Amino acid sequence: MAEKETRELSRRVPQRPLSPFHEMERMERMFEDFFRRPFSLLTPSQWITGAQGWEEVAGPSVDVYEESDSIIVKAEIPGIRKEDIDVTFRENMLTVSGEKKKEEKVENKDYYRLERSYGSFSRSIPLPAEVETDKASASFKDGILEIRMPKTASSKEKVKKITVQ
Structure with a gap:
């Protein structure tokens, strides 16, 4: 009788027990991240990930919707000047980025x-x-960035119905 080969599906990584010091280190990292990137705590994902580690934050809240002949993107970016916002488009992907610099004396x-x-x-x-x-x-007004992009002629075409046989 031939011997059956067994393969390991995945390795189990033992988790170390959490100590009070671990929780303090985690909170310190969270505060440091907040001061480096103030938008980092705006998404619930930062609080949900827990002790497994922090995931990268997407950025400000964004609404994307279509009108009859345009696509509109609205982003909430409070506390940033319009000169510090950069909007780029590449391969059907719109990127909104910026940097906040504020000093009060x-x-x-x-x-x-x-x-x-x-x-x-x-x-x-x-x-x-x-x-x-x-x-x-x-346009940028009261912390809201609104981008309007007209659709191409081919994307404006109406939906064509296909009959099912």
Whole structure:
């Protein structure tokens, strides 16, 4: 009788027990990440991942929707100047990125205060239809970035019904 070969499907990595020091280190990392990237804690995924590690954050909240002849993308980017926002398009993928740089300095007779806030974000959004990038427009008002992109002629065509036999 031939011997049956056994293969290991996956290795089990034993988890080390969590200590109070581990939890403190985790909280310190979370605060350091927040000050480096202020948008990093806006998504629930940061809180859900737990002790397994932190996953990268996509960036600000984005709404993507279609109108009859356009695709509209709205992104919430509070606290950032429009000069610090970069919008690029490549291979049906829209990327919104930016950097926040803020410094507040207060000098009084009794005290001196200097606060700095820095952080960057990037969000790539796949678009649901082909667009004419040369006719796209963007506006930024009250922390909301709105990008309007007209659809190409081929993507504007109506849905064709296919009969099932």
